[in-house]
Amino acid sequence: MQRQRGEPERLQKVLARAGLASRREAEEWIRAGRLTVNGQAASLGVRVGPDDEVRLDGRVIHQRAPRSGGRAYLYHRSPGESLDAAPADLPQAVPLLARLPKRAGRRFILVSPMPRIDGGLELVCGDGELGARLQRSVRGLSSELSVRVRGELTEQQITGVLGGVLDSGEKLAVLGCEPAGGEGANRWYSITAVGASGKDVRQLFERQGAIVSRVLRTRLGSIVLDRALARGHFRELTREELDALQAEPSEGKSPGEEGDAARQSTGKPPGRRRSRGSPGAPVRRRRTRG
Numbered sequence: 556m557q558r559q560r561g562e563p564e565r566l567q568k569v570l571a572r573a574g575l576a577s578r579r580e581a582e583e584w585i586r587a588g589r590l591t592v593n594g595q596a597a598s599l600g601v602r603v604g605p606d607d608e609v610r611l612d613g614r615v616i617h618q619r620a621p622r623s624g625g626r627a628y629l630y631h632r633s634p635g636e637s638l639d640a641a642p643a644d645l646p647q648a649v650p651l652l653a654r655l656p657k658r659a660g661r662r663f664i665l666v667s668p669m670p671r672i673d674g675g676l677e678l679v680c681g682d683g684e685l686g687a688r689l690q691r692s693v694r695g696l697s698s699e700l701s702v703r704v705r706g707e708l709t710e711q712q713i714t715g716v717l718g719g720v721l722d723s724g725e726k727l728a729v730l731g732c733e734p735a736g737g738e739g740a741n742r743w744y745s746i747t748a749v750g751a752s753g754k755d756v757r758q759l760f761e762r763q764g765a766i767v768s769r770v771l772r773t774r775l776g777s778i779v780l781d782r783a784l785a786r787g788h789f790r791e792l793t794r795e796e797l798d799a800l801q802a803e804p805s806e807g808k809s810p811g812e813e814g815d816a817a818r819q820s821t822g823k824p825p826g827r828r829r830s831r832g833s834p835g836a837p838v839r840r841r842r843t844r845g
Contacts, residue, residue, distance in 0.1 A: 563602035566590065566609065569618055571683030575611070575662060578683070584611065626659055627666070627680040627689065627797060630789040631780060634674040634769060638665070651789065655681070667693045667775070669753035675700070675771035676780040679789070685797070692801045694750040696776035697730060702744045702760055703737070703769040712763040716746065721758055727751050729759075741768065776800050 567581040576584065582599060584590050590597040591610045603609055609616040630651055632638070641648040652663055664686035666678035678693075680686040708716070719727035728749040735743040746756060753770050760767050773780045777799045784790060792800075 563604040563607075566592065566597055566601050566603050568684065569603055569609065570611075570616070571687075572685075573616060573618065575616065576683070625682050625685040625797065627678055627682075627685060627792045628655065628659065628789045629778060629780070629784065629792055630677045630679055631784045631786050632669070632674045632677045633786045634771070635672060636674065636787075637671065638663075638677070638679070651679070651787075655679070655789070664690075666690055667752060669770070669772055670757070673753045673757070673770040673772075675773055676775055676778065677772075678775065678778075678792075688801055689797075693775060696800070697747055697749045697774075698751055698772060698776070699745060699747050699774040700751070700753065700756050701735060701769075701771045701773055702746060702756060702767060703741050704744065704760060705740055705742075705766040705768065707734070707742050708744065708763070708765060712765060715763040716744075716759055719748070719759065720762070721755060722762065727755055727759065745773075 566585065567578040570576050570581040570584075571578050575581075581590075585597050585599055585601075588596055589612050592601055592603055593608050597609075603618070605618060609618065630638070632651075636642070638651045639653075641650050655663075659681040662681065662683075664680045664683065666680055666686060666689045668677060669675060678689065680689060713732055716732045717729050719729040721727065729751075730747040730749065732744055732746045735745040737743045744760075746759075748756065753772060757767050757770050778792070778796060
């Protein structure tokens with residue numbers, strides 16, 4: 556049921572929606588006496604409405620309406636790139652988190668992030684409540700990743716990848732693994748799996764004896780990393796895209812059908828795009844000097 560706009564909510568939830576802290580961190584702030592509500596020290600379980608004055612360390616916190624703070628961004632990350640620090644060889648470069656609009660928030664959550672060594676599609680969220688929902692929902696969504704290995708995989712190795720068995724004994728739901736071109740000694744493979752992280756996919760190939768040099772995520776659920784979004788660029792997700800990411804697979808298409816829809820929209824598997832060149836913890840925006 557949709558919460559009414561003026562209905563009081565727990566203080567922890569309000570702070571998470573404002574992008575200031577996780578609910579657990581907010582509880583620690585309350586215990587430490589850093590928060591006040593209408594001039595009185597806040598207590599655990601206190602609820603606040605839109606007209607209540609909330610202060611953190613004496614500074615007023617501007618509350619966000621329940622539907623106004625739900626913003627997330629799609630970012631095309633280069634392998635090895637940090638989202639909150641400039642590269643050593645380009646210290647003057649402005650990192651992503653410093654380039655996001657101020658309305659995005661001050662504290663960010665990376666939704667199912669790729670390992671830093673890899674890259675491709677990344678989701679960045681400045682709203683704690685939305686970030687938590689996205690983290691839960693993407694575990695049931697299919698994703699596509701392009702994997703670059705040295706040499707061609709044998710049929711036995713591809714069968715092993717399709718088996719989905721990880722070092723821990725857990726098993727990924729791998730829906731497909733297909734050759735996707737390559738040059739010289741390198742070959743690309745496009746893999747589709749449900750709830751797979753970049754670390755899982757790299758491990759899956761390495762368990763078959765493959766030498767992996769690059770893993771790029773090209774699709775997550777219904778969100779496709781198309782060619783219009785160049786490396787190092789981002790865009791805000793639409794409300795329709797956010798709703799689709801949060802919908803249960805059973806409410807719409809199955810993960811396999813999602814992959815088919817993505818292929819139809821681009822005319823070929825996203826994993827066939829070639830690279831030009833060769834974790835989800837919250838992070839904070841860094842200030843940059845102009």
